[in-house]
Amino acid sequence: MSQPIWSLPAEDTQVARALVEAFGAELGGVPDGVWAAPGRVNLIGEHTDYNGGWCLPFALAHRTYVAVRRRDDGRLRIASRQASGQAWEGSVAEVGPQQPGGWGSYVAGVAAVLGEQVGPDALGADVLVDGHVPLGAGLSSSAALSCSVALALHDLVPELAGLDRAALAAACVRAENEVAGAATGGMDQSVSLRAVDEHALLIDCRDFRLTPVAWTLPEHEILVIDTRAHHSLADGQYASRRAACERACSVLGVASLREVDGEDVDEVLARLGDAAETVRRVRHVLTENTRVLDLVAALAEREADEVGRLMSASHASLRDDYEVSCHELDLAVETAEAAGALGARMTGGGFGGSAIALVPRGREEEVATAVAEVFAAEGLEAPHLLTATPSAPARRVS
Numbered sequence: 001m002s003q004p005i006w007s008l009p010a011e012d013t014q015v016a017r018a019l020v021e022a023f024g025a026e027l028g029g030v031p032d033g034v035w036a037a038p039g040r041v042n043l044i045g046e047h048t049d050y051n052g053g054w055c056l057p058f059a060l061a062h063r064t065y066v067a068v069r070r071r072d073d074g075r076l077r078i079a080s081r082q083a084s085g086q087a088w089e090g091s092v093a094e095v096g097p098q099q100p101g102g103w104g105s106y107v108a109g110v111a112a113v114l115g116e117q118v119g120p121d122a123l124g125a126d127v128l129v130d131g132h133v134p135l136g137a138g139l140s141s142s143a144a145l146s147c148s149v150a151l152a153l154h155d156l157v158p159e160l161a162g163l164d165r166a167a168l169a170a171a172c173v174r175a176e177n178e179v180a181g182a183a184t185g186g187m188d189q190s191v192s193l194r195a196v197d198e199h200a201l202l203i204d205c206r207d208f209r210l211t212p213v214a215w216t217l218p219e220h221e222i223l224v225i226d227t228r229a230h231h232s233l234a235d236g237q238y239a240s241r242r243a244a245c246e247r248a249c250s251v252l253g254v255a256s257l258r259e260v261d262g263e264d265v266d267e268v269l270a271r272l273g274d275a276a277e278t279v280r281r282v283r284h285v286l287t288e289n290t291r292v293l294d295l296v297a298a299l300a301e302r303e304a305d306e307v308g309r310l311m312s313a314s315h316a317s318l319r320d321d322y323e324v325s326c327h328e329l330d331l332a333v334e335t336a337e338a339a340g341a342l343g344a345r346m347t348g349g350g351f352g353g354s355a356i357a358l359v360p361r362g363r364e365e366e367v368a369t370a371v372a373e374v375f376a377a378e379g380l381e382a383p384h385l386l387t388a389t390p391s392a393p394a395r396r397v398s
């Protein structure tokens with residue numbers, strides 16, 4: 001019998017203490033402070049952010065921590081406890097597309113983008129990273145990294161004091177798009193920096209206006225199933241979905257698919273002619289926007305069954321129309337539903353990563369065990385499990 005493997009969040013004080021010690025060994029001396037930013041799950045509203053649509057993420061208790069010391073010479077020295085031997089040193093001014101590359105781009109990219117506002121010399125720093133958001137799990141470890149760095153630099157560099165968290169999130173998006181080469185849309189950075197504890201965030205991605213939405217189902221919780229199947233946003237599939245939506249916009253003569261939201265979906269699709277693949281992509285985006293608002297309404301009415309139904313409908317649309325699921329995600333969703341979840345769906349960009357399931361409280365072990373057993377029977381890598389409760393945004397922890 002396969003036992004589920006649970007990923008528990010780290011404890012801030014313990015991580016901060018160990019990180020300060022490791023900073024001394026790796027970079028010398030003591031940091032100015034330690035900051036942490038959360039990963040996220042998205043309850044619903046997938047691949048809608050870059051289409052100016054709606055999404056409903058919440059912050060996880062799992063966080064990425066950075067120990068940071070400001071430098072006044074415009075140089076960066078960055079290292080990670082998860083990537084020993086891959087430290088990078090260079091100047092903020094030399095950061096550019098894929099430079100320094102890999103995880104370092106998420107750190108250096110933020111310094112470079114913020115440096116555009118106040119001059120690169122002001123953004124020098126020594127940074128040691130300790131990630132406690134599962135990596136490559138579709139739980140937004142990348143945004144947790146860029147957002148923790150952005151908040152640290154904001155707090156340490158007086159010239160950045162005028163930037164609010166929305167501006168920091170926008171800087172993180174630019175760093176990910178322009179330096180890391182990941183065409184992300186803004187949901188992850190918004191929730192990591194602007195989450196409201198104990199709430200999901202309804203994000204209107206036209207202007208990133210946020211509405212906190214209370215979790216009204218105390219008898220149910222969100223089980224996260226990290227399938228351990230590969231997930232990387234820098235892969236071409238994510239960018240190709242964005243490109244398909246942009247092509248559809250030019251056929252429809254709109255700047256964003258949000259502009260046709262509210263119109264009759266079949267009529268909009270008819271205007272796309274016989275481009276079957278584009279039709280499926282656009283159908284997902286338009287119907288997903290409606291599901292987000294329906295799920296918010298269902299939460300307000302405490303209708304757990306309806307919340308679950310909408311989550312499963314979202315998964316079907318992502319699987320069949322947007323084609324961003326994979327065998328492991330479908331298996332996790334189907335198994336969780338059969339084992340007692342009221343609904344389940346992939347969360348995040350897809351092509352691997354995590355699924356979430358709405359599970360009656362007290363039955364998470366049963367559902368997790370069912371998923372672990374099915375994965376073992378198929379010879380798949382053992383999934384990792386976590387329970388997700390809406391948590392706090394990025395903050396300084398020491």
Ligand code: GAF
Nearest residue numbers: 046047184185186187348349
């Ligand atoms: C990833 C991206 F980073 C987000 O911007 C969003 O597009 C998501 O995939 C899909 O909803 O997390």
